[in-house]
Amino acid sequence: xxxxxxxxxxxxxxxxxxxxxxxxxxxxxxxxxxxxxxxxxxxxxxxxxxxxxxxxxxxxxxxxxxxxxxxxxxxxxxxxxxxxxxxxxxxxxxxxxxxxxxxxxxxxxxxxxxxxxxxxxxxxxxxxxxxxxxxxxxxxxxxxxxxxxxxxxxxxxxxxxxxxxxxxxxxxxxxxxxxxxxxxxxxxxxxxxxxxxxxxxxxxxxxxxxxxxxxxxxxxxxxxxxxxxxxxxxxxxxxxxxxxxxxxxxxxxxxxxxxxxxxxxxxxxxxxxxxxxxxxxxxxxxxxxxxxxxxxxxxxxxxxxxxxxxxxxxxxxxxxxxxxxxxxxxxxxxxxxxxxxxxxxxxxxxxxxxxxxxxxxxxxxxxxxxxxxxxxxxxxxxxx
Numbered sequence: 001x002x003x004x005x006x007x008x009x010x011x012x013x014x015x016x017x018x019x020x021x022x023x024x025x026x027x028x029x030x031x032x033x034x035x036x037x038x039x040x041x042x043x044x045x046x047x048x049x050x051x052x053x054x055x056x057x058x059x060x061x062x063x064x065x066x067x068x069x070x071x072x073x074x075x076x077x078x079x080x081x082x083x084x085x086x087x088x089x090x091x092x093x094x095x096x097x098x099x100x101x102x103x104x105x106x107x108x109x110x111x112x113x114x115x116x117x118x119x120x121x122x123x124x125x126x127x128x129x130x131x132x133x134x135x136x137x138x139x140x141x142x143x144x145x146x147x148x149x150x151x152x153x154x155x156x157x158x159x160x161x162x163x164x165x166x167x168x169x170x171x172x173x174x175x176x177x178x179x180x181x182x183x184x185x186x187x188x189x190x191x192x193x194x195x196x197x198x199x200x201x202x203x204x205x206x207x208x209x210x211x212x213x214x215x216x217x218x219x220x221x222x223x224x225x226x227x228x229x230x231x232x233x234x235x236x237x238x239x240x241x242x243x244x245x246x247x248x249x250x251x252x253x254x255x256x257x258x259x260x261x262x263x264x265x266x267x268x269x270x271x272x273x274x275x276x277x278x279x280x281x282x283x284x285x286x287x288x289x290x291x292x293x294x295x296x297x298x299x300x301x302x303x304x305x306x307x308x309x310x311x312x313x314x315x316x317x318x319x320x321x322x323x324x325x326x327x328x329x330x331x332x333x334x335x336x337x338x339x340x341x342x343x344x345x346x347x348x349x350x351x352x353x354x355x356x357x358x359x360x361x362x363x364x365x366x367x368x369x370x371x372x373x374x375x376x377x378x379x380x381x382x383x384x
Contacts, residue, residue, distance in 0.1 A: 004028045004080070004088040008117045009035030012090065012110045019109070020102050022075075025091035026110070029053060038093075044071050049089035052077040056086055058103065060096035075099065078107045082114050130155055134201035138165065138209055138263035145256050157199065162214040164221060164252045165262040166230075167270050170206040171244035183243055184208055190236055209266075211259060214252045221252035223286050230282055246274060248283040268292040275382070294379045303380050309361040309370075310377025316360045323378075325353045329365070330375055 009026035013035040016024045023037040031050035033041050047069040052059040059077045066074045075093040079086045090110045092099050133151055140148055152159045168187060184202060191198050191210060199211040216225045230247050237243060250266030252258070265285050272291045273283030285292060297303025304311075317323050325343065329350075332338040340350040354365060363370040 002082050002085075002087055002114065002118050004034060004114065006034045008114060011117070012113050013037060015113065016090070016106050016109055019106065020092070022099065022102075023093040024106070025049070025093070027053070027089045027091065029086065029088055031089065041071070046071060046077070046089070046091060048072045048075070048077040049091055052079045052089045053086055062096055076103050078103055080107065080110055080114060082111065082118065087114065126155070130157070130199070131201040133157070134199050134209065134211065135203060137259055138211075140257065140260050142257060161197075162221070162252065162254070163199070163211045163259055163262070164214040164226070165250040165259060165266040166210045166212055166226075167248045167250075167263075167266045168208040168210065169246045169248075169270065171246060187237070187243075187245070190233060209263065211262075223249065223284055227282070227284055234281060245281055246270060246283065247281060248273060249285060251285040251289070265292055268295050272382075291379050291382065294376065297380055306373065307377035307380045309363050310374050310381055312361050313357060313374075313377075314381065322353060322357050322360070325350070326357055326374060327378065329354065330371075330378070334365075 004026065005028075009028075012026045013024050017037055024035075025033050025038075025041065025046060026035040027033050027046050027049040031046050031053055033044055033046050033049075036042050048059050048061045048066075056079050058079075061069070061072055061074055061077065063074050066072050073093050074095060075091055076096050076099045077089050077091040080088045080090055090106055092102060092106060133148070133155055136144070137148055149159060168184075170183065184206070188200055188202070188208060191200055191208075197213050201209050203209050212226070214221045216222060216229070226249055230249065234245070234247075237245075248266050248270035250262040250264070250269060253261040269283050269285045269288050269292055272288050272295065273280065276288075277283075294303070297306065313322055313326070325339075328339045328342050332342065336347055336350060340347045343350065345353075357363075357374075358365055361374060363374055365371055365374075
């Protein structure tokens with residue numbers, strides 16, 4: 001059963017005392033005064049309210065009756081109801097004859113405040129449940145799926161709807177906002193209004209995860225449409241928020257673990273995107289797909305075997321000169337002059353370095369498979 005607490009009692013007192021010029025007392029189901037215009041009475045038992053609650057009726061107290069009761073002044077006490085149950089009482093200090101026309105109005109106002117507070121509490125509880133559900137769903141394993149499906153039914157969430165994960169993160173330079181999540185809550189409001197059927201959870205004080213409907217055109221996942229939606233969101237941010245955000249969009253996957261896989265790609269896309277292009281606000285999986293997919297091999301024996309030639313280069317290259325030379329060579333698709341120009345070195349110097357790379361790695365840079373091996377090794381061994 002709902003219980004009146006000090007917050008609800010204070011709201012009732014503040015609002016109802018603006019209606020009339022009399023003191024208001026609000027009591028819980030045990031007739032303890034939780035809110036009053038006379039602060040010294042808070043925490044005491046109100047015997048008039050005790051009668052109103054126990055007998056479920058309006059109790060008028062005049063000066064004669066008040067003299068025989070403890071902690072009571074003349075006035076009117078009315079039981080407060082919620083869903084047919086008595087949950088407390090409201091008292092009005094003054095002459096009962098002059099207060100009768102206020103009684104039902106104040107009682108109705110108080111009961112509306114009680115109902116509103118309860119609905120708000122239920123909504124907050126549902127939102128907390130949804131956030132906890134989303135936080136577990138994005139990290140789910142196959143063994144956890146049955147219980148998550150049951151939980152989704154209870155929350156009214158349709159897990160069969162195709163969804164793709166996105167992450168919004170406050171830039172680390174927004175120090176003031178890291179201590180206060182109001183900025184992210186405002187971003188959440190923009191994501192929810194107008195209604196877009198997004199599932200949103202705050203995973204930290206600086207990060208949101210959004211599970212978005214994946215088929216914006218009703219047929220298939222279109223990253224370009226999603227990218228346009230992200231651009232529109234960035235434009236909707238109020239200029240006075242002065243926020244710097246990083247937004248990443250994962251890949252769409254079908255199947256029971258599709259959301260989990262989508263979240264992983266969104267997270268890797270965010271991490272890799274910030275590392276390569278920290279000045280950007282938007283990172284799409286399609287632009288970082290190969291580094292994202294290879295990131296899972298970083299601590300795996302398959303990745304270690306694949307990157308073994310590049311690992312030799314790392315061990316022999318203390319000043320990272322050869323690694324930078326290889327990166328430029330790969331970036332310019334083997335064009336020696338363009339590569340030399342980008343490194344500000346002579347072509348002969350470039351040839352010397354490339355020969356050294358071949359000797360250290362035992363890889364022929366003119367052989368596609370060998371060059372691919374070094375390229376994949378470079379991606380796998382990107383600094384974390």
